[in-house]
Amino acid sequence: MEHLKILDEILRYLSKTEHTQFAYIRNDINEKSSFLKAIDNATLHSAILKLVKDGFVNQESEKTTDPLFNSPRTNNYYRISFEGLFFIKEGGYENQNQETKKKEIEYGKIQSEQKRQARNLVRLNYWLVVLTWVIAIGTFVAALYYLMEILKFFEILSS
Numbered sequence: 337m338e339h340l341k342i343l344d345e346i347l348r349y350l351s352k353t354e355h356t357q358f359a360y361i362r363n364d365i366n367e368k369s370s371f372l373k374a375i376d377n378a379t380l381h382s383a384i385l386k387l388v389k390d391g392f393v394n395q396e397s398e399k400t401t402d403p404l405f406n407s408p409r410t411n412n413y414y415r416i417s418f419e420g421l422f423f424i425k426e427g428g429y430e431n432q433n434q435e436t437k438k439k440e441i442e443y444g445k446i447q448s449e450q451k452r453q454a455r456n457l458v459r460l461n462y463w464l465v466v467l468t469w470v471i472a473i474g475t476f477v478a479a480l481y482y483l484m485e486i487l488k489f490f491e492i493l494s495s
Contacts, residue, residue, distance in 0.1 A: 342383050344428035345372050347392060350416040351424055357413060358384070384414055392420030 349369055355361045358381060365372045365380070372380065387393035396413045416424075427434075487493035 339383075340429040340433055342372070342375060342379070343387060344424065344430055345369060346380070346383055346387060347416060347420055347424040347428060350387075350393060350414065351421055356415055357411060361414065387420065388414070392417055392423050 349361075349365060349372065353361070353364055353368075355364050361384075362377060362380065375383075384393060385395075388395045394415050394417045396415070398411045398413070400409055400411055401407065402409045484493060
């Protein structure tokens with residue numbers, strides 16, 4: 337659950353900050369969030385990339401030259417997307433996780449109710465077959481009785 341909290345905290349932070357480069361974000365987080373301050377750079381960066389992958393953070397790249405080493409480098413900028421703003425206002429990953437758990441519990445209840453109903457249906461079907469046989473046998477016995485009575489009436493069968 338801590339991973340979900342990290343993602344939610346980053347989204348909350350990105351919804352309020354003007355910083356877009358990772359180094360500035362890292363420094364600003366250290367000042368503004370005691371929870372995220374304890375997160376190492378690799379975890380923070382991978383969490384931001386997860387948010388990019390999920391579509392809640394937009395990543396833009398810019399090719400520049402490092403003034404100190406005169407070598408090419410890529411600057412990445414991270415900004416919260418509209419989906420990210422909406423997602424964090426709706427409760428973020430933790431709320432989504434709770435909703436998923438709630439749905440799983442409801443689904444489990446529905447499945448157990450379906451199994452109970454299926455057992456009841458099998459039992460009712462069994463008794464329906466038994467009742468049908470009893471009625472069929474009763475009808476057969478009644479038909480034999482009335483056949484014998486008809487034969488007695490016409491004196492084909494003696495008493």
